[in-house]
Amino acid sequence: xxxxxETIRLVPLEHYIILSLIIFSIGAMGVLxxxxxxxxxxxxxxxxxxxxxxxxxxxxxxxxxxxxxxVFFVMVVAAAEVALGLAIMMMIFRNIRSIDINQLNQLKx
Amino acid sequence: xxxxxxxxxxxxxxxxxxxxxxxxxxxxxxMEQIIFYALAFVAIAFSALTVGSRNAMYxxxxxxxxxxxxxxxxxxxxxxxxxxxxxxxxxGAIMVLFLFTVMMLNLNAPLLLPRALLVxxxxxxxxxxxxxxxxxxxxxxAHFAPVALGASQAVGTVNVLGKMLFNxxxxxxxxxxxxxxxxxxxxxxxTKKEE
Numbered sequence: 488x489x490x491x492x493e494t495i496r497l498v499p500l501e502h503y504i505i506l507s508l509i510i511f512s513i514g515a516m517g518v519l520x521x522x523x524x525x526x527x528x529x530x531x532x533x534x535x536x537x538x539x540x541x542x543x544x545x546x547x548x549x550x551x552x553x554x555x556x557x558v559f560f561v562m563v564v565a566a567a568e569v570a571l572g573l574a575i576m577m578m579i580f581r582n583i584r585s586i587d588i589n590q591l592n593q594l595k596x
Numbered sequence: 597x598x599x600x601x602x603x604x605x606x607x608x609x610x611x612x613x614x615x616x617x618x619x620x621x622x623x624x625x626x627m628e629q630i631i632f633y634a635l636a637f638v639a640i641a642f643s644a645l646t647v648g649s650r651n652a653m654y655x656x657x658x659x660x661x662x663x664x665x666x667x668x669x670x671x672x673x674x675x676x677x678x679x680x681x682x683x684x685x686x687x688g689a690i691m692v693l694f695l696f697t698v699m700m701l702n703l704n705a706p707l708l709l710p711r712a713l714l715v716x717x718x719x720x721x722x723x724x725x726x727x728x729x730x731x732x733x734x735x736x737x738a739h740f741a742p743v744a745l746g747a748s749q750a751v752g753t754v755n756v757l758g759k760m761l762f763n764x765x766x767x768x769x770x771x772x773x774x775x776x777x778x779x780x781x782x783x784x785x786x787t788k789k790e791e
Contacts, residue, residue: 502636509727516647517646556765577697
């Protein structure tokens with residue numbers, strides 16, 4: 488546990504920020520890029536993970552545990568979101584036999 | 597003080613110049629750095645593969661690798677509890693849900709046509725400029741020195757987090773259980789076949 492401050496000195500906070508910005512942008516790119524609804528969902532998971540990493544990095548560098556509790560809540564909400572989203576996806580697939588988001592541009596099937 | 601975000605970006609892209617080290621002793625002293633940049637490379641490469649892969653099945657598997665790299669970062673930041681919960685929740689529960697859905701839908705390739713080239717190009721440009729804007733905005737952020745903690749004040753342990761969760765964050769914690777019940781009922785109602 489004494490290594491912690493050493494670790495923090497070796498890898499600056501800015502590098503953690505840059506890393507999570509890059510992963511967040513890759514996730515945003517995926518949402519714009521893909522038509523498969525499942526892959527769009529996975530891109531959203533990537534973005535949530537980038538935010539989690541940033542929160543944990545800030546929490547460790549500031550010595551404040553609140554950031555890590557927030558990460559815990561983000562994970563909970565992400566799990567609920569995925570369960571509901573995949574259920575909705577199954578229902579949509581049952582109705583239109585496709586999960587292409589371009590076919591969902593009308594409210595009436 | 598000549599310390600800008602550009603220097604940070606260059607240092608990040610050159611892996612913190614760990615390749616300039618020569619002797620074994622020098623490598624041993626910067627072990628955390630080596631682990632960080634290796635994990636960063638894995639995380640970025642596999643998240644790009646997740647987004648770029650044509651087969652949804654491979655996307656799921658690449659995403660699992662990305663999640664394990666994330667857990668490595670949490671361990672490096674000495675947030676052990678978050679790392680364990682992350683592995684259990686993401687790699688254990690969420691990815692199993694994704695895998696089951698991909699297998700159940702059993703999508704074949706011609707069902708999903710890729711987007712037009714122009715749209716794909718625009719998406720990549722938009723994502724790239726988004727990253728650029730965020731990193732440029734980081735240059736204006738204030739720098740602060742990390743708070744040095746002794747061995748007795750470790751932040752990421754179950755003890756500290758549990759006390760915080762059940763004192764300051766008790767109400768949100770209880771509300772998440774309401775959220776989960778709503779989710780459970782919703783999922784059962786949604787996926788039930790109509791008679």
